[in-house]
Amino acid sequence: MKEKLYKVLPHIFQNSLITLYNYKSNRIRYRGNYKHYRTLFNENKNLSLVELKKLQQEKYGSFISFAIKNSTYFNERLSLDPQFKEIKNISKLPILSKENIRTNLDTIYTIPKTEAVVSKTGGTTGKSLEVYFTHEDFQERFAMLDNFRSNFGYELGKRTAWFSGKNILTNRDIKSNRFWKKDYLYNVKYYSTFHIKKDYLPYYIKDLIKFQPEYLVGFPSNILEIAKYGLNNDLAFPKGVVKAIFPTAESISPMNKGLIESYFHCGVYDQYASSEGAPFIIECANKKLHLELQSGVFEVLDSNNKPTNSGKLVVTSFTTHGTPLIRYDIGDSIELSSETCSCGNNNPLVKEILGRIDDYVFSPETGKINLGNVSNTLKDTQGIVKFQATQNELDKIIIKLIIDDENFNEKSKKRFIDNWTDRVGKKMQLEFEYVSSIPVEKSGKFRLVKNNIKHLIDN
Incomplete structure (x- = not known):
């Protein structure tokens, strides 16, 4: 209506x-304790790394205790053993997948919907996920986001x-x-x-x-x-x-x-979070990405769930009391950096946010080719306005192309094909479709890669 x-x-x-x-x-975002959090984050912006880690540990212990006490799901899976309240023991907790959340939402929630700020996510790849935020968490998240933007x-x-x-x-x-x-x-x-x-x-x-x-x-x-x-x-x-x-x-x-x-x-200036409530990664004036330890715990894990420098991101977010996210495999991947930054923010650095790890094409010859490498097939080409790669078969990729006829030529096409061949190998069949437009998803986002054969791939 x-x-x-x-x-x-x-x-x-x-x-x-x-x-x-x-x-x-x-009125929901900026009332309550929003101003308190803005002041707090501004006061904490120059904390040392030691101080940040101490604050992170305090918030982590409090958050785990809250989840065990108020969420049936976590109460049944986590004991009140004090070791679980220490970040150093976080690997002893189970990893939470999006499917775990979807199928157990009723027991994960700690508040009724009538008291929550509701956020929906995941609609373009399957059933949408309905997350409940407490008003306090919602205000804290906006305070953190606005504090980042206020730097500029x-x-x-x-x-x-x-x-x-x-x-x-x-x-x-x-x-x-x-x-x-x-x-x-x-x-x-x-x-x-x-x-x-x-x-x-x-x-x-x-x-x-x-x-x-x-x-x-x-x-x-x-x-x-x-x-x-x-x-x-x-x-x-x-x-x-x-x-x-x-x-x-x-x-x-x-x-x-x-x-x-x-x-x-x-x-x-980029920032990373999610509609589910992931902790924040923010970019400073020096163009460096910082983990925001006040917002949660970031684990970077390999395929065996062991700590690594570059791999899948598993998060525990302190602003998700309504739908606790504890060791949540969010589906993204990042690469950490050992550098330091002179901007005054002493949070650890991230070299790169690698994007959605489920956005990839798969080649039987070369394996998974991630979104960044797909994007780079445009290197040294001209006249390609936009493209989208769709994979419906293991040995074939359909590439829709919008081209500028005045600048696109055989040389540019050959370079584009060579770039693809470098990534997927010579056995992969590449089928090109020249189109006038490529539609966005219902959410308004444009998907560079549409992989429809993930069920055929052994992860």
């Missing part, structure tokens, strides 16, 4: 409804362009070449991520220049398309307007980050 009403309302009233919706949401001058209310997976447009909007809605109260303009295509991109750029946002937030794949179009078509974005860009939900390669930065004349 609400969606039908929204669709028939005039544009200005749709903006008003979006403003009202955000007002109600922000951001505060709620500053002019922001937001790219996310909300279906906000009507056919009237599209006919009018209007691909955005406005939150009047918080000064946010929401740009549709379902209409990022060549014919519409000039209107996005024209309106962004008119809007003059200080910050851009959202899916980097969409922001990248705008930047590439602007660079390739001499649609210059004015310097000194955007102060920082904060990508969400997707991994971004250094090459693509550089393209975005060159177009908008500002830095792109």
Whole structure:
């Protein structure tokens, strides 16, 4: 009913409804102990590594005790043995998979839905996961996120362009070449991520220049398309307007980050978390990624669940009291760094967030090829606007290509094929489909890789 009403309302009233919706949401996010946590995180930003680890241990012990006492699932699986409250003994606890959560949600929850802030995740790869947050945890998470963004001058209310997976447009909007809605109260303009295509991109750029946002937030794949179009078509974005860009939900390669930065004349600063409630990894002004030990415990494990420097990420998050995440295999992978940083943040460093480890193509000849290596098949090519790799068979990959006819030639095609062959071997059949558009998922995200044969692969 609400969606039908929204669709028939005039544009200005749709903006008003979006403003009202955000007002109600922000009342939950920014009330309670939000200000307390903002102050606390600001005071703790220069703690030594020893102090950070001590604080992490205190929060870990308290969190484990809470889960055992309030969650039937963890009460049955963990004893009150004091050793479980020590981080050094964390490997003795069982690893929690997403399927474990899905099938045991009723016993994992510690609060009823009526008292919770509900978050849904995982809808593009299967049954959605419904996570309950306590209001306190929700406020703490937003305080931590806003504290990170405030390092670059951001505060709620500053002019922001937001790219996310909300279906906000009507056919009237599209006919009018209007691909955005406005939150009047918080000064946010929401740009549709379902209409990022060549014919519409000039209107996005024209309106962004008119809007003059200080910050851009959202899916980097969409922001990248705008930047590439602007660079390739001499649609210059004015310097000194955007102060920082904060990508969400997707991994971004250094090459693509550089393209975005060159177009908008500002830095792109990444942060990692998840809608389930993963602890935070944040990027500092020195372009270094830091684990945020105040938010949880990060384990990097190999295929045998032994500690390693580069592998799958297993997290324990201190801001998930409603749906405790203890040794949760989140499906991502990271590589740790032994370097130190001069920014003043003494949290350990991450060399790279490797992205979703279930986003890969598989070659019987060379094994799994991860998302980063798939993305790098574009190296030294020209005229390829976008591509998507779909694998439905073990020995065949279908690659959809959107090309720029003026710049794409046989030399570029050969380089692209060679790059793929280097990764998947010579036995893999590569089938190319030249298309005018590649649809995004229902969530608004673009998937570079769609692997439909995971059930055939022995992990």
